[in-house]
Amino acid sequence: xxxxxxxxxxxxxxxxxxxxxxxxxxxxxxxxRPTNIAHRGASADAPEHTIAAYELALKHGADFVExxxxxxxxxxxxxxxxxxxERTTDVAKVFPDRATxxxxxxxxxxxxxxxxxxxxxDAGSWKGAKFAGARVPTFQxxxxxxxxxAGIIPETKAPEVYGKRGLNMEKELMAVLRANKLDAPNAxxxxxxxxxxxxxESLKALRNDHACKLPLVYLFGAGDWxxxxxxxxxxxADGIAPNKAVVLARPxxxxxxxxxxxxxxxxxxxxxxxxxxxxxxxxxxxxLRELKVDAVFTDNPDQFPRG
Ligand code: G3P
Ligand code: CA
Numbered sequence: 001x002x003x004x005x006x007x008x009x010x011x012x013x014x015x016x017x018x019x020x021x022x023x024x025x026x027x028x029x030x031x032x033r034p035t036n037i038a039h040r041g042a043s044a045d046a047p048e049h050t051i052a053a054y055e056l057a058l059k060h061g062a063d064f065v066e067x068x069x070x071x072x073x074x075x076x077x078x079x080x081x082x083x084x085x086e087r088t089t090d091v092a093k094v095f096p097d098r099a100t101x102x103x104x105x106x107x108x109x110x111x112x113x114x115x116x117x118x119x120x121x122d123a124g125s126w127k128g129a130k131f132a133g134a135r136v137p138t139f140q141x142x143x144x145x146x147x148x149x150a151g152i153i154p155e156t157k158a159p160e161v162y163g164k165r166g167l168n169m170e171k172e173l174m175a176v177l178r179a180n181k182l183d184a185p186n187a188x189x190x191x192x193x194x195x196x197x198x199x200x201e202s203l204k205a206l207r208n209d210h211a212c213k214l215p216l217v218y219l220f221g222a223g224d225w226x227x228x229x230x231x232x233x234x235x236x237a238d239g240i241a242p243n244k245a246v247v248l249a250r251p252x253x254x255x256x257x258x259x260x261x262x263x264x265x266x267x268x269x270x271x272x273x274x275x276x277x278x279x280x281x282x283x284x285x286x287x288l289r290e291l292k293v294d295a296v297f298t299d300n301p302d303q304f305p306r307g
Contacts, residue, residue, distance in 0.1 A: 029238070078138050085118070147188065217241045218236070218241065225256075247291060
């Protein structure tokens with residue numbers, strides 16, 4: 001009987017103990033928690049780089065939304081991944097005579113068209129009839145959609161292409177951020193801004209020529225990134241953004257970057273391209289919890305493993 005009472009008391013005591021929560025995962029600046037970045041918006045479920053994709057990303061709980069940036073002929077930043085318009089718009093139908101021929105193939109560079117012309121294009125139908133009429137957003141329209149609701153991580157895409165045409169992407173990017181009071185760290189706590197690029201020159205120009213104090217992230221998709229080589233990146237960037245394959249080939253890259261105080265953001269997680277993992281959620285979980293990366297770019301922000 002006494003044993004029974006002791007056991008009952010012990011069981012009651014254990015039940016009364018507070019559940020010990022798992023300590024929150026540590027991440028490096030500029031992130032404050034394992035971070036969900038909507039790649040081109042919620043681009044698995046809506047046409048990439050449209051307001052519909054950005055709004056869906058917010059609905060899916062993205063911490064940051066990613067706009068890739070290109071420039072129009074009249075120098076306006078627009079959100080688009082490619083330097084050309086034909087993959088994601090109906091430019092071939094609307095402007096059939098404005099193509100450039102490259103290696104025997106017709107192409108329609110963004111920089112050959114003014115904003116007014118690009119505004120006529122349908123950027124949604126290629127993804128599905130229900131998205132017909134979606135437009136190519138300007139960077140300003142993207143900011144108007146996301147500001148106050150999530151962070152923004154613009155990528156300077158092919159700045160050298162625009163430089164050859166006398167357009168300065170970094171200068172325009174900082175001007176737009178300044179006009180929106182987003183050009184300094186913590187300027188708007190609800191809208192942190194991080195700038196990313198595959199171009200080291202672009203990041204250096206932002207920091208040295210345009211006094212950019214925002215966190216800068218250097219993208220790469222291949223190569224042997226030793227700790228020594230990372231030290232060179234640290235000279236001009238605050239974080240690295242390797243692709244998944246680079247991290248899987250050498251997971252020690254994450255520890256090396258962290259030891260230098262650099263955050264690690266990995267791309268790109270999407271359904272149907274998950275390698276040995278059963279789902280995109282399982283793949284993101286592995287990178288965030290086992291490999292300890294700080295943030296992921298994903299087409300499927302609704303699948304981000306939270307909690
Ligand atoms: O910016 C991260 C990731 O988006 C890089 O790849 O080609 O989709 O811009 P991409
Ligand atoms: Ca990108």
